[in-house]
Amino acid sequence: xxxxxxxxxxxxxxxxxxxxxxxxxxxxxxxxxxxxxxxxxxxxxxxxxxxxxxxxxxxxxxxxxxxxxxxxxxxxxxxxxxxxxxxxxxxxxxxxxxxxxxxxxxxxxxxxxxxxxxxxxxxxxxxxxxxxxxxxxxxxxxxxxxxxxxxxxxxxxxxxxxxxxxxxxxxxxxxxxxxxxxxxxxxxxxxxxxxxxxxxxxxxxxxxxxxxxxxxxxxxxxxxxxxxxxxxxxxxxxxxxxxxxxxxxxxxxxxxxxxxxxxxxxxxxxxxxxxxxxxxxxxxxxxxxxxxxxxxxxxxxxxxxxxxxxxxxxxxxxxxxxxxxxxxxxxxxxxxxxxxxxxxxxxxxxxxxxxxxxxxxxxxxxxxxxxxxxxxxxxxxxxxxxxxxxxxxxxxxxxxxxxxxxxxxxxxxxxxxxxxxxxxxxxxxxxxxxxxxxxxxxxxxxxxxxxxxxxxxxxxxxxxxxxxxxxxxxxxxxxxxxxxxxxxxxxxxxxxxxxxxxxxxxxxxxxxxxxxxxxxxxxxxxxxxxxxxxxxxxxxxxxxxxxxxxxxxxxxxxxxxxxxxxxxxxxxxxxxxxxxxxxxxxxxxxxxxxxxxxxxxxxxxxxxxxxxxxxxxxxxxxxxxxxxxxxxxxxxxxxxxxxxxxxxxxxxxxxxxxxxxxxxxxxxxxxxxxxxxxxxxxxxxxxxxxxxxxxxxxxxxxxxxxxxxxxxxxxxxxxxxxxxxxxxxxxxxxxxxxxxxxxxxxxxxxxxxxxxxxxxxxxxxxxxxxxxxxxxxxxxxxxxxxxxxxxxxxxxxxxxxxxxxxxxxxxxxxxxxxxxxxxxxxxxxxxxxxxxx
Ligand code: C3B
Numbered sequence: 001x002x003x004x005x006x007x008x009x010x011x012x013x014x015x016x017x018x019x020x021x022x023x024x025x026x027x028x029x030x031x032x033x034x035x036x037x038x039x040x041x042x043x044x045x046x047x048x049x050x051x052x053x054x055x056x057x058x059x060x061x062x063x064x065x066x067x068x069x070x071x072x073x074x075x076x077x078x079x080x081x082x083x084x085x086x087x088x089x090x091x092x093x094x095x096x097x098x099x100x101x102x103x104x105x106x107x108x109x110x111x112x113x114x115x116x117x118x119x120x121x122x123x124x125x126x127x128x129x130x131x132x133x134x135x136x137x138x139x140x141x142x143x144x145x146x147x148x149x150x151x152x153x154x155x156x157x158x159x160x161x162x163x164x165x166x167x168x169x170x171x172x173x174x175x176x177x178x179x180x181x182x183x184x185x186x187x188x189x190x191x192x193x194x195x196x197x198x199x200x201x202x203x204x205x206x207x208x209x210x211x212x213x214x215x216x217x218x219x220x221x222x223x224x225x226x227x228x229x230x231x232x233x234x235x236x237x238x239x240x241x242x243x244x245x246x247x248x249x250x251x252x253x254x255x256x257x258x259x260x261x262x263x264x265x266x267x268x269x270x271x272x273x274x275x276x277x278x279x280x281x282x283x284x285x286x287x288x289x290x291x292x293x294x295x296x297x298x299x300x301x302x303x304x305x306x307x308x309x310x311x312x313x314x315x316x317x318x319x320x321x322x323x324x325x326x327x328x329x330x331x332x333x334x335x336x337x338x339x340x341x342x343x344x345x346x347x348x349x350x351x352x353x354x355x356x357x358x359x360x361x362x363x364x365x366x367x368x369x370x371x372x373x374x375x376x377x378x379x380x381x382x383x384x385x386x387x388x389x390x391x392x393x394x395x396x397x398x399x400x401x402x403x404x405x406x407x408x409x410x411x412x413x414x415x416x417x418x419x420x421x422x423x424x425x426x427x428x429x430x431x432x433x434x435x436x437x438x439x440x441x442x443x444x445x446x447x448x449x450x451x452x453x454x455x456x457x458x459x460x461x462x463x464x465x466x467x468x469x470x471x472x473x474x475x476x477x478x479x480x481x482x483x484x485x486x487x488x489x490x491x492x493x494x495x496x497x498x499x500x501x502x503x504x505x506x507x508x509x510x511x512x513x514x515x516x517x518x519x520x521x522x523x524x525x526x527x528x529x530x531x532x533x534x535x536x537x538x539x540x541x542x543x544x545x546x547x548x549x550x551x552x553x554x555x556x557x558x559x560x561x562x563x564x565x566x567x568x569x570x571x572x573x574x575x576x577x578x579x580x581x582x583x584x585x586x587x588x589x590x591x592x593x594x595x596x597x598x599x600x601x602x603x604x605x606x607x608x609x610x611x612x613x614x615x616x617x618x619x620x621x622x623x624x625x626x627x628x629x630x631x632x633x634x635x636x637x638x639x640x641x642x643x644x645x646x647x648x649x650x651x652x653x654x655x656x657x658x659x660x661x662x663x664x665x666x667x668x669x670x671x672x673x674x675x676x677x678x679x680x681x682x683x684x685x686x687x688x689x690x691x692x693x694x695x696x697x698x699x700x701x702x703x704x705x706x707x708x709x710x711x712x713x714x715x716x717x718x719x720x721x722x723x724x725x726x727x728x729x730x731x732x733x734x735x736x737x738x739x740x741x742x743x744x745x746x747x748x749x750x751x752x753x754x755x756x757x758x759x760x761x762x763x764x765x766x767x768x769x770x771x772x773x774x775x776x777x778x779x780x781x782x783x784x785x786x787x788x789x790x791x792x793x794x795x796x797x798x799x800x801x802x803x804x805x806x807x808x809x810x811x812x813x814x815x816x817x818x819x820x821x822x823x824x825x826x827x828x829x830x831x832x833x834x835x836x837x
Pocket of ligand 1: 133134139288289336374380452675676677696
């Protein structure tokens with residue numbers, strides 16, 4: 001073991017090495033010490049924010065000890081690591097998670113009470129770490145939780161955006177975006193000013209023969225931007241493993257070719273350079289399932305890939321191994337195509353810097369990388385223009401062409417003279433300008449490609465990547481169905497339900513092996529258990545009702561059926577179908593007598609989600625929901641029978657309140673468009689039922705929990721293409737009940753009808769691409785069935801419990817173990833002293 005401290009002096013280190021608090025008294029001591037010295041506050045000016053800060057610092061100290069030990073253990077063990085490259089990590093809050101994962105929330109609760117605070121108030125002081133848009137970013141966060149909880153040696157690599165996803169406010173029914181500056185006080189990150197990488201952009205490529213007659217390729221000039229590492233601890237649940245999430249921050253380099261300007265008196269321009277460099281990691285692109293081809297985004301991608309690869313290679317080289325062993329030490333997973341340049345960058349390092357021959361280098365590269373596809377939507381598939389890459393990354397463009405050449409030669413050998421096939425699979429699209437198809441590059445540069453749910457993985461093999469199945473055979477393509485961490489999405493978000501389950505199963509082992517939930521099934525006839533189950537749901541609904549009252553001023557009845565659709569606003573996710581359904585329900589209610597209306601099952605329709613700032617149609621949907629809410633919520637004839645709520649600024653910490661409080665949640669994408677969906681899993685795990693299409697993971701959820709426990713409707717993915725065709729070439733007619741909805745909107749009932757013209761025209765005039773009209777009838781009828789079923793609470797609770805009992809498959813632990821076995825070939829690193837959770 002190497003150390004700069006001589007052996008005979010290490011005793012002092014060992015003696016004073018901090019242990020971290022364990023008892024309530026020690027915890028209080030740490031909190032007070034941090035508040036008084038680290039924060040320079042006192043008991044006379046300690047508000048909740050200061051108490052949050054002190055508590056976080058106390059827990060942070062504890063985590064650091066295990067974090068350091070984990071990193072040491074992993075370095076000495078010297079076994080293969082997985083590096084998860086993701087442009088998004090939607091972590092949410094860290095304190096509650098840290099408390100639960102180290103098993104000291106009880107201690108903190110009591111300690112904070114002694115100090116005059118309630119633990120819930122302290123937890124809610126924390127600003128969400130919102131470095132992601134939606135499913136893709138939250139999946140990365142769940143994966144980190146599982147990797148640590150299962151003791152895998154794993155690092156996440158991402159960007160440290162100064163601004164996360166914007167905050168959403170609703171003004172006059174419209175979405176307004178507010179910047180999310182989240183770094184004012186962030187106790188969870190550690191700047192590593194000694195861990196920096198200079199990343200090069202622009203410049204030109206010099207190819208020449210050196211004195212010894214060797215071909216040399218050198219990428220010269222351009223500008224350098226420095227990447228500085230910021231590390232955050234990722235604690236596992238009930239284990240001392242604390243993994244590392246490394247995020248890169250950009251600033252102008254003090255290296256070779258920038259700061260000469262200072263010396264020549266160009267101060268302002270040097271400052272401008274500085275700001276330009278800092279812009280790279282300034283802001284998260286707020287698009288979900290949409291790529292716009294902006295140069296700054298490409299800069300972000302290369303900056304992060306180059307810094308991460310440099311870091312990984314540096315760590316590998318310290319082991320003194322030969323390059324052949326690289327894929328035995330390193331697995332890199334590409335979260336979507338955003339990090340595809342990492343493939344080219346590794347090839348560049350091996351060829352240009354380390355002097356390896358092409359075939360050997362390429363063999364190492366392809367053994368190292370795996371690629372996960374998360375979408376088949378054409379507008380989300382990344383393509384970068386050749387001139388853009390040529391200018392920004394001239395050497396990489398050459399390498400991409402070479403990679404493509406070798407690949408096409410290989411295809412040509414196997415399928416001689418199939419010129420069509422060659423042009424279809426070419427990494428370069430022969431358009432004007434030429435484009436680099438990033439997904440194709442990712443496939444060619446990886447040894448495995450996976451989709452995120454069974455249907456999705458089948459679809460990529462038969463549609464967008466069909467030709468690659470021809471070229472490589474089917475084995476390169478595989479499925480790993482997504483999962484969620486039950487620690488955050490059950491134990492943390494729904495502590496009472498978690499406790500009730502633990503009381504029946506004899507402990508919290510189910511949080512580490514979610515299949516144990518099936519031991520709940522024998523209790524479905526247990527009256528007391530069912531009663532408590534229902535009471536917990538009710539209490540969660542009361543809590544959400546309070547939140548709704550506080551944030552919207554609308555009072556909702558917690559006894560009503562809570563129908564929730566929270567996710568990014570997108571036409572393919574079909575919030576428009578939901579709100580049209582709500583309007584139809586309103587029309588029906590208005591047609592009833594007061595007596596009849598009293599017999600109707602009351603319902604609260606709850607929406608939440610952000611629209612990309614440039615996605616006009618999505619913003620129109622938000623506007624309509626809010627306008628419909630204004631009318632219905634203020635209609636005295638309607639009362640409790642129907643309420644429509646739009647919850648502002650949906651994010652991870654709000655999801656933790658909303659998810660446990662749903663009776664029904666909506667996952668109603670046009671079949672074949674939602675790759676998986678993950679909130680569907682969260683809602684069911686919390687005892688909510690689902691209305692959904694046969695899309696993404698809904699299909700597997702149905703298989704696990706049983707058809708009788710889910711409300712399915714709508715056309716199947718195999719029929720979508722024909723229906724779309726029919727819309728244009730058949731005699732297309734809008735569903736007559738949907739037409740009534742459109743007529744009411746057009747009458748001006750919900751304000752200026754012209755505001756909603758495009759939304760209606762998309763269906764009536766422009767081919768109804770998302771099949772809203774085709775699915776409207778079965779959607780409505782299924783909603784009616786839900787009303788009927790909800791009236792029988794006995795049956796409803798049985799469905800709820802049965803579903804939860806059968807959700808074991810959807811833990812991200814299962815998912816991570818599958819990746820580890822079938823794609824990464826990595827093993828957990830045993831930890832001697834497993835702690836009790
Ligand atoms: C999402 C998909 O839209 C979801 O169906 C899927 O569950 C998650 O990824 C996780 O796999 N996705 C996203 O959030 N952003 C993209 N750019 C592409 C897919």
